[in-house]
């Protein structure tokens with residue numbers, strides 16, 4: 001999922017300082033799981049903004065506003081309310097914000113959240129961890145399924161670096177060095193020799209932004 005965190009309410013208010021009429025959009029998928037743009041959060045935002053003198057002309061929570069078709073449908077179904085809105089406040093990730101920008105060019109489109117990373121959700125549903133940063137050249141087949149690009153602060157393709165101590169990372173001693181995890185995992189499989197396979201430098205030209213991909 002895409003992990004988001006709600007922006008400070010004062011900064012949202014500041015972005016809306018010259019706006020009277022707002023339409024609020026949430027997200028039924030990731031932002032609902034992250035508690036940043038589900039029903040409860042959209043309602044709380046509506047109450048807050050109304051309390052600070054704004055007119056909330058409508059709210060909607062599409063299933064996945066990162067999907068253009070759902071944004072187009074939402075705009076069609078809320079045409080009247082949106083015609084009254086000066087701004088659309090999007091309580092979801094940056095993909096959703098920019099999808100609304102694409103189809104509502106004449107409105108002020110504002111993010112209510114900071115988009116943090118693509119995260120795995122813990123079993124209690126409250127913790128999110130970045131295990132993959134979508135590098136486009138997956139090396140998990142070479143690292144026993146631990147990602148050194150994301151989980152090593154230096155992105156070491158051949159590790160560990162000299163700073164590892166008692167299996168912990170020199171950049172943050174509270175965290176395991178991912179290369180120690182790789183080593184221990186390979187040890188269990190009696191395959192530590194694999195650590196000696198030197199990985200070639202990555203091709204950073206594939207990471208030129210913005211990335212696109214078509215089926």
Ligand code: SF4
Pocket residue numbers: 131132133134135136137138139140147148149150
């Ligand atoms: S190497 Fe890491 S960042 Fe790259 S695709 Fe694989 S898991 Fe994601």
Ligand code: SF4
Pocket residue numbers: 151152153154155156159160161162163164165168169170171176177178179180
């Ligand atoms: S200690 Fe391990 S995780 Fe930390 S920077 Fe060095 S190789 Fe990377």
